[in-house]
């Protein structure tokens with residue numbers, strides 16, 4: 224299947240087949256993750272937010288507290304959704320999937336041959352037998368994202384009541400959880416390495432479709448992703464921390480795509496090989512997002528997407544046998 228036109232600015236950074244060893248080809252997707260509801264971004268059972276002291280902005284070293292959206296909290300729902308979308312479209316288009324692919328799930332039943340496993344990585348859970356015990360290294364990387372707004376402005380304590388399980392009556396206030404308020408902004412960078420155009424397209428669809436990032440299962444934690452920039456090169460060009468500090472210096476709200484374009488331009492000049500680094504222009508970013516939304520997922524696309532993942536599985540298992 225031919226690559227759609229809206230992906231052509233990135234053509235030099237795609238691979239045709241997933242390689243056994245990573246190449247340097249790197250695509251970074253810049254997103255502003257914005258809370259649209261009270262959201263809990265905590266890690267463990269503590270009911271507090273993860274916070275960190277950082278400089279106020281790139282030009283102002285004054286220390287301020289910012290809220291952290293951990294990498295793992297961004298990855299988990301996207302990882303799940305990447306495969307849910309794939310299976311749902313496969314069913315809709317009548318694409319036959321192997322049982323192992325249909326049953327593939329985190330964390331102990333990964334099939335190592337579906338589009339999700341080959342991109343997000345998979346650790347073998349087979350017991351014992353040498354040649355079967357090979358793993359897939361992920362080609363997608365997440366980093367922690369930090370709030371643009373200071374902690375004091377976006378945190379809110381919400382008390383909850385104890386519910387008597389027998390009577391369902393509520394007793395006295397039991398405690399509180401610390402939530403992030405709606406309209407808090409977390410600039411995030413996700414880095415894709417050695418991906419096919421199918422994988423980038425699917426990841427962007429997943430990013431646009433994923434809207435739930437909270438820690439509590441009953442509190443949804445509505446969060447919307449705005450894709451605001453893309454940079455490609457033979458290395459990572461920007462970190463979320465750099466992006467955060469730069470945005471804290473900018474009037475970004477009116478035109479985040481142009482603001483991020485200028486920031487990415489600045490950082491691309493610091494790349495080790497400037498001539499192979501490419502920042503998508505604001506128009507190209509908008510066309511890319513529109514193209515992803517309009518792209519009609521059909522049987523041909525899904526079968527090719529699945530075939531490429533399976534080919535990688537064949538190559539990797541073959542290699543594992545050789546090295547046994």
Ligand SMILES: [Zn+2]
Pocket residue numbers: 324327328333334335336337338339340341
């Ligand atoms: Zn799988």
